[in-house]
Amino acid sequence: MSEEDSERILVWGAGAIGGTIGAYLLRDGSDVTFVDVAADHVQAIVERGLSITGPFGEFKVAAPAVTPDTLEGQWDTILLCTKAQHTAEAAKTLAPHLKPGGVVVSIQNGLNPLIINDHISPQQVLGSFVNFGADYLEPGVVHYGGRGVVVIGEQNGEITERARQLHAMLSHFEPDAILSPNVFGYLWSKLAYGALLFATAVTNDSIADALAQPGDRALYTELGREVMRVALAHGVTPEAFNGFDPAAFLPSAGDAAAQQSLDGMVAFNRRSAKTHSGIWRDLAVRKRRTEVDAQLGWVVHFGEQHGVPTPLTAKLVELIHQIEDGTRELGRENLTELRALMLQEQA
Known part of the structure; x- marks a missing residue:
């Protein structure tokens, strides 16, 4: 060329x-x-x-x-x-x-x-x-x-x-x-960040406002960790970008590291004139199918392949499909279901 x-x-x-x-x-x-x-x-x-x-x-x-x-x-x-x-x-x-x-x-x-x-x-x-x-x-x-x-x-x-x-x-x-x-390292990190964005998109909050909610941060952290567990099992070395630090979502990382990375993502998104994700626009404005299967579907697929459970990711895919189909409304109560599943899995 x-x-x-x-x-x-x-x-x-x-x-x-x-x-x-x-x-x-x-x-x-x-x-x-x-x-x-x-x-x-x-x-x-x-x-x-x-x-x-x-x-x-x-x-x-x-x-x-x-x-x-x-x-x-x-x-x-x-x-x-x-x-x-x-x-x-x-x-x-x-x-x-x-x-x-x-x-x-x-x-x-x-x-x-x-x-x-x-x-x-x-x-x-x-x-x-x-x-x-x-x-x-x-x-x-x-x-x-x-x-x-x-x-x-x-x-x-x-x-x-x-x-x-x-x-x-x-x-x-x-x-x-x-x-x-290591372009695939970036793409896998975007899958983890994308999981967080899909979770913000089931509410009507902006990306920054959603990620800043103290009561939801444990949920966002565990979503990120699910994806990182699959990435590691798949032999991927994830890369950091724009406040998302994959090391902060590794299974061995402490909650303080995840909090710091979430703070970084909030700060990055506060600087953008684009307040809501394209996912939210697809659901709330354009009323069309999202990329959920083509993004989070990879996580569930490779999780099954490597024997790594991905219950939160799979549930989030289900919630997105229900919103796409018109059987579920956007709202913060959707995160309540994800949080209940997380607590059930951790019990």
């Missing part, structure tokens, strides 16, 4: 993540084409451009945008930025548009390179981890609310020249982007 090739980019999924990154790359001179399944969003980008709003400045970019069924051509660099539950379908659909020797970068939540590998040669798939705050507001408009860690790396941990080039590309969006030999 040459430097010239790396500047011609196909962004598959132009929502919160893909829209924000793609707009910044385009503004800095890259040749970006957007693909999205939402025809109204595509039409808005074509007619009016893609607008980025938020505390880091407002700007608009003009770029080609199409739906997958009308896309023509091939690219050396494809950034896959869809919701995690759409990964398999997106990977199958984009495969014909990937040049021989080209690369797909999964810029998503979850362990999605493992899914993409089933449809595209693993040698052409890189992993990425992002934790910045952004929301799709309406067709043609994305809100970029808070900076966060951006990481990229080869699945096998090798520091390759193409990984260096892609890291340099992402640095146009996030100057402190990290090129890591």
Whole structure:
């Protein structure tokens, strides 16, 4: 992959993540084409451009945008930025548009390179981890609310020249982007942090307000520990980011360490203009399915594989599905059920 090739980019999924990154790359001179399944969003980008709003400045970019069924051509660099539950379908659909020797970068939540590998040669798939705050507001408009860690790396941990080039590309969006030999360590840590976010999302509290609740911190701590137990059993070395310290949620860690990490996450989220998680927006605002199976489902799956119990994670998945189905309301009483299960398991 040459430097010239790396500047011609196909962004598959132009929502919160893909829209924000793609707009910044385009503004800095890259040749970006957007693909999205939402025809109204595509039409808005074509007619009016893609607008980025938020505390880091407002700007608009003009770029080609199409739906997958009308896309023509091939690219050396494809950034896959869809919701995690759409990964398999997106990977199958984009495969014909990937040049021989080209690369797909999964810029998503979850362990999605493992899914993409089933449809595209693993040698052409890189992993990425992002934790910045952004929301799709309406067709043609994305809100970029808070900076966060951006990481990229080869699945096998090798520091390759193409990984260096892609890291340099992402640095146009996030100057402190990290090129890591352990991208899966970040992705597993995001699963643990994600478990906490899913728990905050069953309430109507903001992320920071929820994580700051003294009475709920034992629950958040045990949720994090469940994921870390599975990660360790799976041979993963988790990585710290944006206040989340995986060492604080290891089975051997004391409660004081977990309290300190939770304080760090509260402080990080207080600085963001994005107050609630995308999970909460999916449930409360957009009324659509969340990424719960594509994120926490991995924890339950590998927990079963390694014989590590994950009762809280499994219960949280159940609660989220009930809210998605309209049989359960958002509210703090949902945490009461999780807390009761935790006490039962600890008895």
